[in-house]
Amino acid sequence: MIKLENLHKIYQLDKNTSLHALKGVSLNIKKGEIFGVIGLSGAGKSTLIRLINMLETPSSGKVIIDGEDITSYSEANLRKVRQSIGMIFQQFNLLSSATVFDNVAFPLKIAGFKKDEIKKRVLELLSLVGLDDKANVYPAQLSGGQKQRVGIARALATNPKILLCDEATSALDPKTTSSILKLLCSLRDRLGLTIVIITHQLEVIKECCDRVAVIDGGVISEMGDTIEVFASPQKDLTKHLVATVVRRDLDDLLSYTKLYSEYKENSRAWFLLTFLGDRANDPVIVDVAIKTNAKISIMAGQINHIQNQPLGFLVIAVDGSKDAIDTALKELTDRVYKVELLGYEVE
Known part of the structure; x- marks a missing residue:
């Protein structure tokens, strides 16, 4: 479904300074799985997820979606690919002056859907994320969890096959985080989504991810089935992260x-x-x-x-x-x- 081959990303900070954010990252994410990427701040997590939908261009390597290498696509072709890739963010990124309905409708309007099609789709999505009664309210009237549900509905508007989550629960309390993760699991099962979750919270990985990759200094240091990684972490960073959740005594x-x-x-x-x-x-x-x-x-x-x-x-x-x-x-x-x-x- 998603294949990353030997990805490198180098940022040129100024004439004499560069930052090698990703160093030869290779991943194979299966269709229909929830795949987690965890690491400390600055490890390269956000760069990685932005390369999947080509919001960032790799310095070298390939991003392959459904067998198609999209790294060489034109901007017009990338726009079509991105319609099949939804994304949710830590800070929700909602339009404060627009209602919940209009926030969810926004990508549909951009994509040229008709008014009656937009109405039907938006109401379906709001029902799907449990916000049937919030269509006409504004983001300021919502809790953090409700805002993220709006973000999820908006990300699903164009019926994507892939959902990317960039620290999507970092701004939420533990109870709300759990409810959002349960929603994501339910959406994966109902819609057949492939979900990639970038996080620094091991509890997120523990609750919903089928497999996990640990990124450290721009490289994948460890990867495997989540339960196997928790049961037998190999690298020092993974052991440190796992110890925050299990074997505390x-x-x-x-x-x-x-x-x-x-x-x-x-x-x-x-x-x-x-x-x-x-x-x-x-x-x-x-x-x-x-x-x-x-x-x-x-x-x-x-x-x-x-x-x-x-x-x-x-x-x-x-x-x-x-x-x-x-x-x-x-x-x-x-x-x-x-x-x-x-x-x-x-x-």
Whole structure:
């Protein structure tokens, strides 16, 4: 659906200074998925999303939409492509002097739709985003969430196949953010949209994105299914971002527990277990304790939900001989998504 090939973007700031905002970015976004791009400020997120609809021209590389390389399109052809790509923004960008109806109607008027067609389409869209009763009010009379719903309706006016969201929930409170994300998921399912979400909020990725790419210093540092990235982050930045949402108590727990890297007589092993999907509900600890006669203590635990899939973390301590601990480790490894030895505690 959307394919980015080796994209570079260099801004010439002045005669002697340039900024290499994107450095060889390649992505393949599937039709009908919600794809998230997350990174810190200045990482290149907004540049990336503006290249998808060619609001920015890449310095090199290709932007391919539905098999067509649009990087070489004329401005007239790009205007046609952009009618199939809707976009919503952090600051809503509504016309303050126009009613909700006229805000949503604006792109239809530009596209040359007839008056009766515009009326029908606008009322359909307002119903779709839950604003049936707001057609004749002005943006100043709306809450932030309602303004963003108007922005979404306007972005959908020309019946696009792709919806780009540039920090679309950054100005909203958590409850309103959740409602907007649920709306986006619903629209994806009802309309068959492909949605790209640029954000610095990991909670947004956690709630609605099928896959995620982490951008760092203009390059994609990590990419994969959202639940996999949350369960097993590989890069330091990803680990830092994930730690703001999951495993919040682990550092505090380990800060007052002295663990050693080598086994000593009468020590016990500490493990971090990661449970994923349906297996998060399995009675693993009880089963392993019975099968191995190991003494297993639960030290800490947490269950998160990534797109309604359970992702659990459990810190346990296993008492016994080295052989008994190794046997328990083998059983645990066979039963859970990931087992990490944290160290050995000497009593």
